[in-house]
Amino acid sequence: MKVLGIETSCDETGVAVYDTAHPGADGLRAQALYSQVALHAEYGGVVPELASRDHVRKLLPLIRQTLAEADLAVGDLDGVAYTAGPGLVGALLVGAGVARSLAWALDKPAIAVHHMEGHLLAPLLEAPDLIPPFVALLVSGGHTQLVAVDAIGAYRLLGETLDDAAGEAFDKTAKLMGLPYPGGPQLAKAAETGTPGARRFSRPMTDRPGLDFSFSGLKTQVLLAWQGSDRSEQTRADIARGFEDAVVDTLAIKCERALDAAGCDTLIVAGGVGANQRLREKLHQMAVRRGGRVCFPRPALCTDNGAMIAFAGALRLTAGQHTDAAIDVMPRWDMANLPPVAAGGTP
Numbered sequence: 588m589k590v591l592g593i594e595t596s597c598d599e600t601g602v603a604v605y606d607t608a609h610p611g612a613d614g615l616r617a618q619a620l621y622s623q624v625a626l627h628a629e630y631g632g633v634v635p636e637l638a639s640r641d642h643v644r645k646l647l648p649l650i651r652q653t654l655a656e657a658d659l660a661v662g663d664l665d666g667v668a669y670t671a672g673p674g675l676v677g678a679l680l681v682g683a684g685v686a687r688s689l690a691w692a693l694d695k696p697a698i699a700v701h702h703m704e705g706h707l708l709a710p711l712l713e714a715p716d717l718i719p720p721f722v723a724l725l726v727s728g729g730h731t732q733l734v735a736v737d738a739i740g741a742y743r744l745l746g747e748t749l750d751d752a753a754g755e756a757f758d759k760t761a762k763l764m765g766l767p768y769p770g771g772p773q774l775a776k777a778a779e780t781g782t783p784g785a786r787r788f789s790r791p792m793t794d795r796p797g798l799d800f801s802f803s804g805l806k807t808q809v810l811l812a813w814q815g816s817d818r819s820e821q822t823r824a825d826i827a828r829g830f831e832d833a834v835v836d837t838l839a840i841k842c843e844r845a846l847d848a849a850g851c852d853t854l855i856v857a858g859g860v861g862a863n864q865r866l867r868e869k870l871h872q873m874a875v876r877r878g879g880r881v882c883f884p885r886p887a888l889c890t891d892n893g894a895m896i897a898f899a900g901a902l903r904l905t906a907g908q909h910t911d912a913a914i915d916v917m918p919r920w921d922m923a924n925l926p927p928v929a930a931g932g933t934p
């Protein structure tokens with residue numbers, strides 16, 4: 588089954604074709620991504636209306652390009668998968684409108700994909716032997732969640748952020764120290780030249796039991812440290828390093844707790860912050876110490892992309908699921924409400 592995947596939930600237009608005839612990443616026939624970073628940079632964050640308009644401009648050319656790279660005609664597709672939420676409503680509607688119309692014209696099934704399930708399943712692209720149960724750390728610009736994956740499609744929330752998402756905290760902290768948008772990767776880059784331990788910030792909510800997070804206080808600690816400093820390049824690097832270590836340690840402590848709570852030793856990490864090198868190293872060390880396993884997709888599959896949507900959609904379409912012919916999106920959508928995917932549905 589050849590499935591076209593369309594991602595337009597925020598500021599990246601992502602398109603891919605996944606072919607279930609080949610396992611794991613071999614099934615990825617082609618993919619294309621257009622990032623709107625330059626468009627939003629001058630505003631210091633994503634402007635929803637500009638995002639929607641740019642998806643309108645870029646989506647059809649990207650679909651043509653992806654099909655040409657996969658050496659497929661549009662009629663060769665067996666289904667269309669699209670991100671239906673959570674995300675920006677206008678941006679989601681562009682992808683849903685195109686996907687649903689294409690499926691209607693081709694008389695092929697379409698499937699609405701949950702963006703975070705797309706992230707969550709992305710590690711399976713490169714590790715097809717990964718079989719639930721496992722724990723997933725979902726860390727993106729909009730979400731920070733620990734999820735128990737009992738089966739594909741059966742998700743239990745173990746903990747989440749009470750305020751800012753980890754990516755959001757990276758972005759806001761970077762901005763207040765004058766780093767350009769998008770802040771996460773910029774702050775991580777600045778931290779590379781920071782001195783470990785020169786600046787220390789708290790590990791929020793690790794001194795009490797529980798699996799929830801809170802990152803907004805950390806941002807305030809950084810603001811005070813930055814305002815009271817000489818604001819030199821080295822100070823910025825030191826603060827960036829201190830902040831990154833605080834977030835990474837906090838995530839690692841809670842991941843270990845979640846593994847203990849779920850009684851398993853396999854952790855998968857997904858979402859944009861999963862591209863963070865220090866987080867990857869820290870969780871890898873933790874997994875080695877426990878004799879367990881941690882899986883990350885390659886960084887390009889951690890941040891938003893069409894491949895994860897094509898893959899998640901292929902999984903559900905293969906299991907016989909599809910979505911009615913209505914252009915509906917769900918800007919807020921609880922992953923725990925997704926229907927399970929029947930056994931044998933793994934592409």
Ligand code: KG4
Binds near residue numbers: 753775889890
């Ligand atoms: O998953 P994603 O691409 O989009 C959402 O669904 O939100 O995640 C984007 C988030 C942004 O907050 C970005 O700053 C953060 O992931 N991010 C990083 C890194 N790369 C992306 N944060 C820390 N270190 C990175 N290397």
Ligand code: ZN
Binds near residue numbers: 728859
């Ligand atoms: Zn995302």
